[in-house]
Amino acid sequence: MHRDVIDGVPVLWEQAPGPLEAALVFGCGARDETFRTLGVTHLVEHLAMSTLPRLHHEHNAMVDLELTQFTATGRPEQITAYLTLVCQALADLPVERIEQESGVLAAEDGCASHPTVGALLSHRYGIEGLGLAPWNGPGPDRIPLEAVRDVVARFFHAGNAVLVLTGPPPEGLRLPLPAGPRPARGEAQQVRTAHSRWQEDAVPGPGLGLDCDLADQPLQLALAVLQERLRNTARHQHGLSYDVSCASAAAGLGRGERVVHLDAREGEEQRVAVLLWEGALKLAAEGPSEEEVAEEVAAARELFLDPRAVSFELELAASAELFGTPYRPVPERLALLEKVTAEQVHRAFARAMDSALLVVPPGTEVSLRLPDGSPLPEARCTAAGLPADGQQFRPSVKDRLFHPAARRARLVLNDAGVWLRNPDGEVHHIPYREVVGVEIQGPGRVVFGAAPCVIPVLPEMFAGLTPGLRALDAAVPEELRYAASGFRSADN
Numbered sequence: 449m450h451r452d453v454i455d456g457v458p459v460l461w462e463q464a465p466g467p468l469e470a471a472l473v474f475g476c477g478a479r480d481e482t483f484r485t486l487g488v489t490h491l492v493e494h495l496a497m498s499t500l501p502r503l504h505h506e507h508n509a510m511v512d513l514e515l516t517q518f519t520a521t522g523r524p525e526q527i528t529a530y531l532t533l534v535c536q537a538l539a540d541l542p543v544e545r546i547e548q549e550s551g552v553l554a555a556e557d558g559c560a561s562h563p564t565v566g567a568l569l570s571h572r573y574g575i576e577g578l579g580l581a582p583w584n585g586p587g588p589d590r591i592p593l594e595a596v597r598d599v600v601a602r603f604f605h606a607g608n609a610v611l612v613l614t615g616p617p618p619e620g621l622r623l624p625l626p627a628g629p630r631p632a633r634g635e636a637q638q639v640r641t642a643h644s645r646w647q648e649d650a651v652p653g654p655g656l657g658l659d660c661d662l663a664d665q666p667l668q669l670a671l672a673v674l675q676e677r678l679r680n681t682a683r684h685q686h687g688l689s690y691d692v693s694c695a696s697a698a699a700g701l702g703r704g705e706r707v708v709h710l711d712a713r714e715g716e717e718q719r720v721a722v723l724l725w726e727g728a729l730k731l732a733a734e735g736p737s738e739e740e741v742a743e744e745v746a747a748a749r750e751l752f753l754d755p756r757a758v759s760f761e762l763e764l765a766a767s768a769e770l771f772g773t774p775y776r777p778v779p780e781r782l783a784l785l786e787k788v789t790a791e792q793v794h795r796a797f798a799r800a801m802d803s804a805l806l807v808v809p810p811g812t813e814v815s816l817r818l819p820d821g822s823p824l825p826e827a828r829c830t831a832a833g834l835p836a837d838g839q840q841f842r843p844s845v846k847d848r849l850f851h852p853a854a855r856r857a858r859l860v861l862n863d864a865g866v867w868l869r870n871p872d873g874e875v876h877h878i879p880y881r882e883v884v885g886v887e888i889q890g891p892g893r894v895v896f897g898a899a900p901c902v903i904p905v906l907p908e909m910f911a912g913l914t915p916g917l918r919a920l921d922a923a924v925p926e927e928l929r930y931a932a933s934g935f936r937s938a939d940n
């Protein structure tokens with residue numbers, strides 16, 4: 449891999465077959481946002497791309513959890529022109545187009561990750577950092593202009609960019625970005641849930657997440673073995689699933705989440721969830737065979753040595769450069785992989801299973817066991833009970849009369865936060881310091897807590913709520929309150 453610097457931007461390149469491919473990569477993504485500003489990086493990307501004239505060569509831009517990339521394929525002079533335009537747009541963003549582009553974002557409805565991966569990340573990390581993945585936030589029309597300017601200043605400059613190319617940099621290539629400091633990346637994001645739990649969520653199919661060292665090669669092989677075993681059972685043997693996938697998300701300093709997820713034929717979600725969990729338990733208990741490990745090493749070798757993998761390798765190297773983590777070139781990675789034993793794979797997976805999160809589609813009832821035989825606990829966002837002090841609100845007399853269950857419902861606000869007791873007796877609690885957003889819905893409010901937890905503070909649910917609403921508004925910083933998105937339909 450070759451290395452140059454153009455206008456302060458590191459340029460990594462390696463010759464690959466086919467036309468020249470370029471990616472201008474910035475070290476920022478959805479995990480750098482907050483619930484209140486969710487989608488701001490994507491909005492910046494759209495504002496920049498909206499300045500481009502019609503181009504006849506392939507070009508695109510994308511934002512995932514970690515990176516924002518502006519990509520193009522074409523002749524060297526086309527790449528040069530494209531990159532100059534993108535840099536100029538980022539240096540002088542057409543913020544007057546914010547209304548149109550937020551509308552485009554609403555139409556696009558893009559996600560930073562697969563919904564099953566997103567749900568697992570949100571359970572692991574709450575509505576912060578990586579855990580923002582499955583959330584929509586206030587909506588693209590509620591992103592403050594100030595947040596757009598802030599993201600541009602913090603992230604979209606030469607100090608947070610790497611250009612990757614599948615050939616030498618074209619003659620006369622310039623990258624006219626403003627200068628700026630590499631953003632400080634401290635500790636890895638702290639997990640909120642460290643131990644095994646299962647949970648229902650709005651996911652298309654079951655998924656298993658493990659909190660781990662992303663550079664742990666034995667664990668990576670273990671997940672490949674599990675993926676292959678599930679392909680054999682859920683797909684080929686039982687015909688319940690089509691797609692079995694692996695994914696990962698980086699929390700910083702090499703830590704992160706590895707995920708195996710699969711889809712399920714309608715009505716078969718429970719069977720697929722059981723196959724996934726039992727399959728993971730079996731692998732943790734017995735480990736893989738030497739043949740299985742050798743098979744996955746062979747598959748990895750094939751993938752790494754494919755000449756079309758050059759742009760993928762360049763992206764890995766760019767990410768390592770931007771986040772200050774080591775990049776191991778293919779031969780080095782392969783040599784290490786080939787030394788991994790089945791016993792190491794077994795140990796790595798058994799250890800990682802201590803942190804296993806299982807997510808299942810809504811309405812999927814599972815009764816599963818941990819390796820020691822005790823029940824796999826369901827993750828519940830519950831508080832012990834309601835506080836003794838504070839203002840208490842109940843459903844209206846009419847609601848209590850006609851819906852006996854409503855008699856148990858309570859909303860409590862005190863100096864520390866909000867509590868909700870559902871008709872089924874379950875208690876939810878959001879401390880004020882954990883509030884990530886308050887959506888204004890007419891006279892009512894919906895409170896979002898980092899846990900993640902959502903508590904409706906709505907007059908249609910609780911009678912005489914005015915003093916409670918006043919207390920809530922006084923307790924939450926004004927910048928966290930926003931009017932519900934104009935893009936959302938009335939039935940939402």
Ligand SMILES: [Zn+2]
Binds near residue numbers: 877901
């Ligand atoms: Zn809750």
